[in-house]
Amino acid sequence: MEESQIVRIKPPGSLITLDFAEIWAYRELLYFLTWRDVKIRYKQTAIGVLWAVLQPVLTTAIFTVLFSTFARFNTENVPYSLFALSGLIIWLFVHSAISMASNSFVNHANLVTKVYFPRLIVPLAATFAGVFDFIFSFAILIIMMIYYGLAMTWQIALVPFFLFLAILQTAAFGTLFSALNVRFRDVKFALPFLLQVWMIASPIFYPANLLPGKWRLVFAMNPLTGILEGFRSALFGAPFDWPVIAVSSISALALALFALYVFKRMEDKFADMI
Amino acid sequence: MQVIRVENLSKLYFLGEGQPYSLRELISGFFQRSEPRSRTQDHWALHEVNFQVEEGETLGIIGHNGAGKSTLLKILSRITKPSSGSVEIRGRVGSLLEVGTGFHNELSGRENIYLNGAILGMKRAEIQKKFDEIVAFSEIEKFLDTPVKHYSTGMYMRLAFSVAAHLDPEVLIVDEVLAVGDVGFQKKCLRKMRDVGESGRTIIFVSHDMQAITRLCSRVIWLKDGELQRDGESKQILGEYLHEQSRTSAEKTWGILEQAPGDEIARLRGVRVYDENGQTASSVDIRRPVNIEVRYDILESGKVIIPNCHFYNEQGICIFISHDWNGGWRHRPRSKGSYTSTVRIPGNFLAAGTVIVTAAASTYEPFTVHFMERDVVAFNVNDSTENDSARGDYTGVLPGVVRPVLDWQTEINSN
Numbered sequence: 156m157e158e159s160q161i162v163r164i165k166p167p168g169s170l171i172t173l174d175f176a177e178i179w180a181y182r183e184l185l186y187f188l189t190w191r192d193v194k195i196r197y198k199q200t201a202i203g204v205l206w207a208v209l210q211p212v213l214t215t216a217i218f219t220v221l222f223s224t225f226a227r228f229n230t231e232n233v234p235y236s237l238f239a240l241s242g243l244i245i246w247l248f249v250h251s252a253i254s255m256a257s258n259s260f261v262n263h264a265n266l267v268t269k270v271y272f273p274r275l276i277v278p279l280a281a282t283f284a285g286v287f288d289f290i291f292s293f294a295i296l297i298i299m300m301i302y303y304g305l306a307m308t309w310q311i312a313l314v315p316f317f318l319f320l321a322i323l324q325t326a327a328f329g330t331l332f333s334a335l336n337v338r339f340r341d342v343k344f345a346l347p348f349l350l351q352v353w354m355i356a357s358p359i360f361y362p363a364n365l366l367p368g369k370w371r372l373v374f375a376m377n378p379l380t381g382i383l384e385g386f387r388s389a390l391f392g393a394p395f396d397w398p399v400i401a402v403s404s405i406s407a408l409a410l411a412l413f414a415l416y417v418f419k420r421m422e423d424k425f426a427d428m429i
Numbered sequence: 430m431q432v433i434r435v436e437n438l439s440k441l442y443f444l445g446e447g448q449p450y451s452l453r454e455l456i457s458g459f460f461q462r463s464e465p466r467s468r469t470q471d472h473w474a475l476h477e478v479n480f481q482v483e484e485g486e487t488l489g490i491i492g493h494n495g496a497g498k499s500t501l502l503k504i505l506s507r508i509t510k511p512s513s514g515s516v517e518i519r520g521r522v523g524s525l526l527e528v529g530t531g532f533h534n535e536l537s538g539r540e541n542i543y544l545n546g547a548i549l550g551m552k553r554a555e556i557q558k559k560f561d562e563i564v565a566f567s568e569i570e571k572f573l574d575t576p577v578k579h580y581s582t583g584m585y586m587r588l589a590f591s592v593a594a595h596l597d598p599e600v601l602i603v604d605e606v607l608a609v610g611d612v613g614f615q616k617k618c619l620r621k622m623r624d625v626g627e628s629g630r631t632i633i634f635v636s637h638d639m640q641a642i643t644r645l646c647s648r649v650i651w652l653k654d655g656e657l658q659r660d661g662e663s664k665q666i667l668g669e670y671l672h673e674q675s676r677t678s679a680e681k682t683w684g685i686l687e688q689a690p691g692d693e694i695a696r697l698r699g700v701r702v703y704d705e706n707g708q709t710a711s712s713v714d715i716r717r718p719v720n721i722e723v724r725y726d727i728l729e730s731g732k733v734i735i736p737n738c739h740f741y742n743e744q745g746i747c748i749f750i751s752h753d754w755n756g757g758w759r760h761r762p763r764s765k766g767s768y769t770s771t772v773r774i775p776g777n778f779l780a781a782g783t784v785i786v787t788a789a790a791s792t793y794e795p796f797t798v799h800f801m802e803r804d805v806v807a808f809n810v811n812d813s814t815e816n817d818s819a820r821g822d823y824t825g826v827l828p829g830v831v832r833p834v835l836d837w838q839t840e841i842n843s844n
Contacts, residue, residue: 164507164516187547191533198535269527270548271507426509427442 167423173415178273185276185283192255192284207288208295211247215240218360228361233391234303237296241387242359244292249325249379250350252285256329257346260337264429274422278333282326300390308392317386324378324407331414334421337429358383363399375402378410431519432600432631433482433505438514440475440500440655474500476655477514487632489646489663491639491670493783497655498635502526505602505633520599520631523550527604529589534578538569538588541577545592559595566621567591582824587614594621600631605638619645639667678807679703679711686726691790691800695734698767699724700788702808712809715818715832717776719808723788725770725800727763732792734763734799736770739787740779741804748784748830777819777834780827781812 178185197203219236222228230238256278260267263277300307336342357379358366366374374380381396381403388395475497482488490498503509505516506524531548532541542563546556556563564570567588569580577585603622623645625632636642642649642663649666651659659666682699683689689696701722704710713719723736737752751772753759786808789801816822819832 160519160521162507162516162518162522164504164511164518166513166515167510183553184547184550187544191531191536191544194540195533195535263531265527266531266548268503268508269530270550271524272548272550423510426503 181272181276184272185280188280189283192280193287207291211240211243211292214243230362237299237303239360240296241390242383244296245321245383246359248285248289252282252325253329256281257332257336257342259333267429268426274425278330279326282329310389310392313389317382320404320407321382323411327411327414330418334418337425371399372402375399376406378403378407430484431481432484434517435478435480436515438475438478439512441512442472442474473655478657480650480660482631484631485629487646489642489649490635491649492652496652498652502602502604502635518600522600523596523598524602525593528593535576537576538573542592549596563591563595590618594618602633605636679709681805690802694729694732695725695727695790695799697725697800697802700805702806712811715781715810715813718773720771720773721786722769722771725790726767727765730764731762734790734792736790738772741785742782742830746830778831779810780829780832781810783807783809
């Protein structure tokens with residue numbers, strides 16, 4: 156127990172401070188909330204965590220049938236089903252984690268009005284619970300790659316970097332919407348639509364080389380573009396499109412800072428508004 | 430050593446804030462450039478509150494509902510921020526504004542202990558160390574691995590409180606969490622809290638249970654309308670508080686006829702709430718009847734005058750209105766003089782909480798209101814923890830404006 160630590164409670168100031176030390180001190184709570192989300196998500200389901208695998212696999216099957224019949228994308232030497240699956244597991248993580256995070260405060264209203272802890276932990280826990288599902292679907296992807304006999308190159312070492320970016324931008328969006336949802340319940344209606352548009356605008360089931368060359372960097376402002384491009388290049392040993400990846404990385408970072416700013420501006424009022 | 434220092438603490442709420450409103454309203458408000466919210470809509474939940482707490486002190490906070498107790502606890506627990514002023518707390522703070530915060534029905538008792546412990550700010554190692562103690566205290570050993578949704582309310586509350594009771598902070602902030610739960614376990618919790626107090630911890634305790642306050646607290650702070658009314662030795666302050674409560678709420682009289690509310694036909698002279706023993710009572714047991722006595726003068730003979738009482742709860746909801754229909758003067762013109770009308774509300778009828786009374790007298794033909802005094806008296810209906818009220822064995826929150834004891838019949842149709 157820390158002896159004689161002094162807590163000062165003051166009116167919200169105009170200065171925005173982010174106390175990383177405090178979040179670190181509460182890391183066990185982050186762990187337990189993540190663990191709880193994971194634990195209860197598949198309670199009373201017949202096949203449990205298999206859903207985390209079934210969703211991307213079934214969607215991939217549909218896309219593969221659809222696009223190998225009606226439209227043929229140039230996915231270089233990667234089989235389309237593998238291409239689609241690699242995009243879909245990232246997208247399903249982004250989609251489910253943002254959806255869950257955006258509702259996290261509304262669902263945990265009693266936590267916010269009854270206990271103090273760094274509020275950022277709530278949307279972060281929802282995001283990390285999504286990472287748990289991702290691990291399973293990622294395992295399927297690796298198994299598929301081995302099945303197709305795709306050679307792995309040194310580039311696979313860069314996969315964690317792109318996954319980190321994916322988690323960062325997902326956490327950012329989740330945090331942003333979770334805060335906005337406390338004040339504006341419009342988020343509940345707007346978000347599914349936004350996610351739909353975002354999915355179509357991102358190279359998930361089509362390759363980024365379909366995007367017109369001169370607009371490529373504009374598309375890269377969507378962080379998901381660079382993340383998907385980089386993730387696939389790293390996995391399949393294809394050449395990296397560094398300018399796209401750089402723009403997307405900066406965009407993801409800017410997004411995270413913006414989300415943090417909005418969140419910090421709003422968090423003091425959560426308990427009074429929720 | 431001073432552990433808590435509260436300086437000029439204020440919290441302002443704007444009426445209407447607190448409700449999440451939609452984007453559309455915000456945008457339309459922006460374009461309309463509507464007037465800034467009028468000052469009458471501001472509400473000081475706390476206003477310029479100052480006090481200090483010494484190490485090892487057990488401080489009770491009392492006051493009517495809406496006096497600012499919850500707001501003060503929320504600020505001390507860092508759940509909400511003050512509008513101005515400051516608080517300084519030395520040491521680790523544990524706050525207990527609700528038991529079982531974060532409990533999840535699908536998780537087992539064991540899992541909920543860890544989860545709830547973490548939410549209350551305990552480290553995992555700390556929970557592990559105290560785990561057996563927590564389980565023993567809660568008396569639910571056998572059901573440790575059963576999801577808590579299969580627990581009875583009593584078991585659920587016991588488990589939830591056991592985790593909380595093993596919090597080991599330097600400063601413990603407790604809201605009225607003991608209001609529910611069986612009496613035996615409540616006593617055990619109070620004992621546990623007293624032990625905590627005696628081990629040199631500082632405790633801040635809010636309760637409507639004056640007995641618990643007297644037993645636990647040496648010093649009491651009385652909040653009234655967001656301001657600190659009194660601060661001092663608990664017996665003294667509690668005495669004053671109870672006195673004021675009984676004086677302002679259970680009885681009201683007008684000594685001078687000219688100042689009494691009413692018209693040239695009838696004037697209200699006094700209203701009193703009394704229990705079945707005839708004692709003026711600001712609070713009654715939910716199972717016992719309560720009487721409202723209205724005294725008034727009739728100043729003009731020849732009119733049929735019907736006294737009536739309107740009953741409201743704290744949320745301003747009209748519980749019911751009762752007119753004198755069988756008091757003997759329903760069709761009988763009154764002669765000049767002083768009258769007393771009494772209405773008796775049976776026990777096991779009102780819901781627990783504060784009941785606010787409006788006293789009135791009217792003539793029906795033509796319809797005229799002679800006097801109508803709003804919020805003239807009020808009384809508290811105290812919930813019962815015995816099993817003979819409408820609550821039965823249920824210990825949770827029981828909403829509703831009335832709580833009659835009704836007859837139930839259950840028959841088995843087949844098996």
